[in-house]
Amino acid sequence: MHAITIERPGGPEVLRWTEVPDPAPAAGEVLIEVAAAGVNRADALQRQGNYPPPKDAPPYPGMEVSGRIRELGEGVHGWHVGQEVCALIGGGGYAELAVAAAGQVLPVPKGVSVVDAAGLPEVAATVFSNVVDVARLKPGETLLVHGGGSGVGTFAVQLGKALGATVVTTARAVKRERLLELGAERVIDYTVEDFSQSVRADVILDIMGGSYLKQNVDALKVGGRLVVIGLQGGRRSELDLGQLLAKRATVAGTTLRSRPAAEKAAIVRGVREEVWPLVEEGIVRPLIHDRFPMGEAAEAHRLLESSEHFGKILLTVSR
Structure with missing residues (x-):
């Protein structure tokens, strides 16, 4: 071959x-x-x-x-x-x-x-395992998706909307209209606006890592959950633990590729049962x-x- x-x-x-x-x-x-x-x-x-x-x-x-x-x-x-x-x-x-x-x-x-x-497989497994399994997104909550125009981002916007969440996303202005059509309530142009000044989210799905950590914690509601799945903005940053404690917030980090086969099989079962009907x-x-x-x-x-x-x-x- x-x-x-x-x-x-x-x-x-x-x-x-x-x-x-x-x-x-x-x-x-x-x-x-x-x-x-x-x-x-x-x-x-x-x-x-x-x-x-x-x-x-x-x-x-x-x-x-x-x-x-x-x-x-x-x-x-x-x-x-x-x-x-x-x-x-x-x-x-x-x-x-x-x-x-x-x-x-x-x-x-x-x-x-x-x-x-x-x-479908990578984005469905990534979004489902992090937004549903790890972050426990509930109907009526606000989901902030970074990189809304990416494969993961476009899928997360749709799934968040389907699960009854209010979805906000960051993306360049050229992608705004298409993201609104997908179900985003609001699209923030990260090149000109600081999302942490205008968004309060229950769940944040983050691909940036270090460069967004402070802003992400600022943007979390009390009891909020931040899930980091990418490091496009670097591996390191300072975290104000006092702010995290005051908000009773959670910061989690996950990867998919390196998980044991049994864990990936469980995620795929969940995708088939809960996401495939929506597709x-x-x-x-x-x-x-x-x-x-x-x-x-x-x-x-x-x-x-x-x-x-x-x-x-x-x-x-x-x-």
């Missing part, structure tokens, strides 16, 4: 469409003939040499795929060869074939194409900005790093 390999740590130009050995499913795994792979910030970090894949994952980037099952590993039940699926994987998605743990596989939702389904009803949908042939992964990464996209970027495999 062919896969996108990383020639050396560096910019998008180091990505190469290369012939590599075919993978084979071990016990409890399925082999997927890839139709498309989602492009994520973690893939760019891996390309730069800053986010190595788990030890048991292929060295190729790509943490979510869609396609058709080609082969079942020993002991796999509930799936069949030829079935259209999407999956959360530890790595190796930028390829013609990818292996996924059976517990991290999802059926392609009704009303979604097999290609566009590649834009099939059209209440929440994958927002696809663009699709590139797999061999043009470098162009897809350039678009990702420009932050000009709205929603997900996909890489497709033609046969």
Whole structure:
């Protein structure tokens, strides 16, 4: 098969469409003939040499795929060869074939194409596990989503709205109207406005990390929950513990890729039970900005790093 390999740590130009050995499913795994792979910030970090894949994952980037099952590993039940699926994987998605743990596989939702389904597993699992499981968002609460125009952001806006929350998001002004259409009550242009001066949120989903920590705590209501899922603004900052105690607030940090397989399988079950019905009803949908042939992964990464996209970027495999 062919896969996108990383020639050396560096910019998008180091990505190469290369012939590599075919993978084979071990016990409890399925082999997927890839139709498309989602492009994520973690893939760019891996390309730069800053986010190595788990030890048991292929060295190729790509943490979510869609396609058709080609082969079942020993002991796999509930799936069949030829079935259209999407999956959360530890790595190796930028390829013609990818292996996924059976517990991290999802059926392609009704009303979604097999290609566009590649834009769902990572964002659905990330948003559900953090907003629902960790932060315990309740109807009537206010959810602040940073980076509303990203894949995670567009999904979080929709899911927050579907769960009965008032959703506020930060994004550049050019993305404002589309975010309002998705269900955001308010869009704050972070380039000209300090969100902490005008928002009080019960739950904050943050991709920035260090640079936003003080403002995020300022913006929390009493009993608020801040969940940090990215470090685009740095790893370090000072935290006023007195303010945190006075607000009886919680700061949590999570990653998805490095979690044990059992934890990821539990998240995927929750997504299938609670989120997939919303997708099939059209209440929440994958927002696809663009699709590139797999061999043009470098162009897809350039678009990702420009932050000009709205929603997900996909890489497709033609046969």
